[in-house]
Amino acid sequence: MTLDDLRVFVAVCRAGSLSSVARELGCTQSAVSQHVKRLEGETGVVLLERQPRGVVPTQAGRVLETAAAEGISGLDLAVRQLRDLLDGESGYVRVATGATTVRHFMSEAVVAYRRRHPRVNLEFRTVSSGRGSLDALADGTLDLAWITLGPPVRGIEQRPVVELPWVLAVRADDPLAERPCIDAADLAGVRLIRLPPNSASAAHLDAACAESGVRFAQDTSVADWDTALLLAELGVGRAVVPALPGLAVPGSGDLRLLPVPALRPLPVGWAVRRWDALSPPARAFADLVESCRRG
Structure with missing residues (x-):
């Protein structure tokens, strides 16, 4: 059992795929598999379960993955600290x-x-x-x-x-654009551009709206706040986003950013x-x- 065996095994558990780890390391899938087989031979247990699409750790594999990841992290940290002391x-x-x-x-x-x-x-x-x-x-x-x-x-x-307060981003010609701020109730039923539902910021926004008794419909989904702001500026839809540093409130040009003070800020x-x-x-x-x- 070597440190390389453990590093490769942890990488496979994280990726769920032998082939993707092989591509990342620039070696063959067989070489990656040999690392896992060596660990299975020395531990005497099956560590990975093969599935139609990739692999998942067995119960024993999860135990080894957790211990190996913690040990590798500690070693890497120690090496970095030694280098910092030297350099x-x-x-x-x-x-x-x-x-x-x-x-x-x-x-x-x-x-x-x-x-x-x-x-x-x-x-x-x-x-x-x-x-x-x-x-x-x-x-x-x-x-x-x-x-x-x-x-x-x-x-x-x-x-x-x-902590970032929430704002409603709308195009300048939107009916809501002239309001000084937006009440949470005004968001009820509004179709919004939003981040993917599984993102932490989207979950926080859902919880903040729920506290105010508000639910809104989803429209276009984007991967980041800047894209949501761009689509709102183009008139594709409205977006509730954090008041990012560097953005003026209530906004200028074709975009208006209207504060929604009732929503709990995003930490x-x-x-x-x-x-x-x-x-x-x-x-x-x-x-x-x-x-x-x-x-």
Whole structure:
């Protein structure tokens, strides 16, 4: 049983596919399978169950995956910390985020950080979901994740940075555009452009509306807030979105952003595996983003 065996096994459990891990590692599917077979031979149990579309860990496989992921994460963290102690200001910071987050929450901090820490590599990685970000933090693939904050997650620490009020985005010629603000009741029955229902921000919005006794219909679904704003500006529909930094309220030009003060604001911020174990470069970046947002 080697560290490589365990790394490959964890990757297969996360991906649910031998072939996708093989492509990622640049090797054959047979080579990936050999890592798993070696672990099964040494443990004496079946670790993966083959299904028509990929593989899933067995009960024994889930036990090994959890232990291996925690162990690998701890080793990777120790190696990074040793490198930081040796190199001082060099190293890298791996952040789960997307273009919308960088544009609205981090642009100022990224410029300032690059000026202050020119030898540190910043790596921004797009992760398809908040759950994916938390998994990547747990297994040590990422250092920081900018997320919509939610319920406590075992093994993950969350730090709130800012609360975003909700606004209704409409085109300037929309009948609602001249209102100074929107009451939550005005959203009842309105067909809205919205984020995918399984996203954390969409779940928060649903809960906030439910608190006000409001339900609205779905229309076009988009992957990010900027796309929702663009479609609203084009007159494709209306969108309830957070008041992102850098956007004027109530809005100008072809787009109007009307406050919806009755809805509970959206909390966003950092998620990490352990704050006290962050590398100095990662902690400096997180603190700088937080300082820029609160300043």
